[in-house]
Amino acid sequence: MRARRLALALTAVAALTLGACSGGDDGAGSGGSDGATAGGGSGEKIRIGIKFDQPGLGYQDGSEYTGFDVDVATYVAGKLGYEPDQIEWVQAPSAQRETMLQNGQVDMIFATYSITDKRKEVVAFAGPYFVAGQDLLVAADDDSISGPEDLEGKNLCSVTGSTSAQRIKDEYAAGTNLLEQPGYGECVTALVAGTVDAVTTDDIILAGLASLPANEGKVKVVGNPFSEEKYGVGLPKDNDVCADVNSAIEAMIEDGSWQKALDDNVGASGYEPNDSLNPPTVEACA
The missing domain is CATH 3.40.190.10 (Periplasmic binding protein-like II)
Structure with a gap:
């Protein structure tokens, strides 16, 4: 009987020791993946x-x-x-x-x-x-566009379903001509081809597109964000x-x-x- 109690006690101690080494309650949020916790752990994701x-x-x-x-x-x-x-x-x-x-x-x-x-x-x-901040991507040699007000009468591209291009038309330049494309990659292609004068979305997203090897030196971010x-x-x-x-x-x-x-x-x-x-x-x- 004493031997059985000793075995149970040792099992409990081992369980507590393992629990203390597993990262405790510093979880990565409810519904996490396979018990993901702050502190990580062997095999955890x-x-x-x-x-x-x-x-x-x-x-x-x-x-x-x-x-x-x-x-x-x-x-x-x-x-x-x-x-x-x-x-x-x-x-x-x-x-x-x-x-x-x-x-x-x-x-x-x-x-x-x-x-x-x-x-x-x-x-x-x-x-x-x-x-x-919302900004504009233009051709690298285009100095005529420094902000959304400069798009009056010009062609602007954004992705289908985005509100950013419509915002420019509603708030800054009513005469802007809008062109929608399935993705920003297609918008940049249109910009490089001269089909549109600018592309709009968040500045860092535009910068990522401009950093692609295929686009380097061809386009630039205006650098005049008008949202936060x-x-x-x-x-x-x-x-x-x-x-x-x-x-x-x-x-x-x-x-x-x-x-x-x-x-x-x-x-x-x-x-x-x-x-x-x-x-x-x-x-x-x-």
């Missing part, structure tokens, strides 16, 4: 949502994932205890991001995800890790990792890794972010 089709930000090429969002996510995951091979990259289309967090399909999202009050009703945000978009890290509403993510973003900014990631991914375009907003000031978790 963290699922991170990114865009797969935004060069310079989140881009998939076979089994390789590149871009500023990818680099920031990798750095943050590292601070949470995850090695790069423990990251599972998941495509996060804009319209599905809230649902993916609510359903536990991902632990966090880095996907040009603007922080808004409406979104904060259903998900949480860490960050911001970048502040973007705070890119945050999307998290489940009920999470206990927001403060750790914020600390990681601050560390990335302080040690120079943030600037290096920006330069590596969009520097070839000549783009320089608004230095009054970037690097951003990380906000307190709400």
Whole structure:
């Protein structure tokens, strides 16, 4: 009888010891992947949502994932205890991001995800890790366009379903002629061909497109943003990792890794972010 009790006690002690080494309660949010926790752990994975089709930000090429969002996510995951091979990259289309967090399909999202009050009703945000603004992409030798007001009577391209081009027509230049394309790649092709005079969306997205080898030296970002978009890290509403993510973003900014990631991914375009907003000031978790 005493031997049986001793065996049970030893089993309980072993279980407690293993629990103490597994990262405790520093979880990566509710509905995480295979028990993903801040602090990582042997064999654990963290699922991170990114865009797969935004060069310079989140881009998939076979089994390789590149871009500023990818680099920031990798750095943050590292601070949470995850090695790069423990990251599972998941495509996060804009319209599905809230649902993916609510359903536990991902632990966090880095996907040009603007922080808004409406979104904060259903998900949480860490960050911001970048502040973007709507801007214009024009031909490299075009000095006639310095802002949206200069598009009167000119041709402007944006993607189907986007409100950014219509905003210019409604608020800045009513005589702008709008051309919609399925993707921004097609818009840039039209710009290089001279079919349109400008392309519009967030400045860093434009910079990523301009940094592609095929576009280098042919196009440029005007550099006069006329909106403010705070890119945050999307998290489940009920999470206990927001403060750790914020600390990681601050560390990335302080040690120079943030600037290096920006330069590596969009520097070839000549783009320089608004230095009054970037690097951003990380906000307190709400």
